[in-house]
Amino acid sequence: RCEIPLASLSGASKRYGGTLALEEVDLELRAGQVLALLGTNGAGKTTAVSLLLGLLEPDAGQARLCGRSPRDLAARQGVGVMLQSGALAPTLAVSEHLDLVRSYYPDPLHVSECVAIAGLDGLLARRYGTLSGGQQRRVQFALAICGRPRVLFLDEPTTGLDIEARQGLWRGLRALVAGGTSVLLTTHYLEEAEALADRVVVLAGGRVVAEGSLDAVRARVDQRRIRCVTA
Numbered sequence: 001r002c003e004i005p006l007a008s009l010s011g012a013s014k015r016y017g018g019t020l021a022l023e024e025v026d027l028e029l030r031a032g033q034v035l036a037l038l039g040t041n042g043a044g045k046t047t048a049v050s051l052l053l054g055l056l057e058p059d060a061g062q063a064r065l066c067g068r069s070p071r072d073l074a075a076r077q078g079v080g081v082m083l084q085s086g087a088l089a090p091t092l093a094v095s096e097h098l099d100l101v102r103s104y105y106p107d108p109l110h111v112s113e114c115v116a117i118a119g120l121d122g123l124l125a126r127r128y129g130t131l132s133g134g135q136q137r138r139v140q141f142a143l144a145i146c147g148r149p150r151v152l153f154l155d156e157p158t159t160g161l162d163i164e165a166r167q168g169l170w171r172g173l174r175a176l177v178a179g180g181t182s183v184l185l186t187t188h189y190l191e192e193a194e195a196l197a198d199r200v201v202v203l204a205g206g207r208v209v210a211e212g213s214l215d216a217v218r219a220r221v222d223q224r225r226i227r228c229v230t231a
């Protein structure tokens with residue numbers, strides 16, 4: 001069993017050449033919670049997720065997944081991931097993608113559950129490459145959740161979705177959270193954090209500028225700054 005926190009950064013810094021993408025960032029995802037990482041373009045959200053997943057190593061500080069190094073395979077069990085660059089095979093049908101990824105898991109969601117949660121009605125027979133950007137994001141979401149993840153990482157899951165599709169994904173996500181999944185998501189949208197998150201970390205220029213409940217964050221950060229992370 002995984003100990004609390006499920007995922008954490010402590011004093012984590014990451015540099016790409018001359019760019020300091022993250023500077024001494026602390027954050028924690030606790031069991032049963034939805035944590036939103038809010039920030040504008042270039043704030044460091046994807047870098048933070050990449051450290052938590054072990055896709056990148058911090059230059060300083062530490063990343064932990066279930067109390068272990070994120071590069072440890074045991075830490076990755078029960079983790080679902082939807083990255084920003086979620087390109088899939090363009091000629092495979094949606095149903096083929098689902099069958100393939102579901103086959104990796106011992107007790108995957110039924111296809112009909114994936115369709116319902118991710119809003120894929122009528123899309124199963126379509127080749128991935130023929131779908132709109134928003135439909136492709138929904139397929140990526142379905143693949144991220146089909147293994148019944150205990151911890152789910154979503155990097156800007158609703159960027160490019162219209163408001164109806166966005167709200168549909170929020171509904172699906174709430175159902176998962178009610179079932180016990182913990183979620184760390186990145187977003188540009190304050191309304192997305194409002195709709196989903198128990199706790200919020202606001203990143204700006206690679207630093208944490210506010211952290212806590214949405215109300216606490218609102219109270220601490222001046223309105224101008226909050227507005228700048230609202231779509």
Ligand code: ATP
Nearest residue numbers: 016019020021039040041042043044045046047048
């Ligand atoms: P967005 O909302 O646009 O996805 P983000 O908050 O996810 O942004 P990151 O992608 O983490 O931000 O980028 C943080 C900073 O690091 C930015 O200044 C970005 O230009 C820079 N950066 C990210 N990846 C690289 C890379 N591979 N090489 C060089 N610089 C990078």
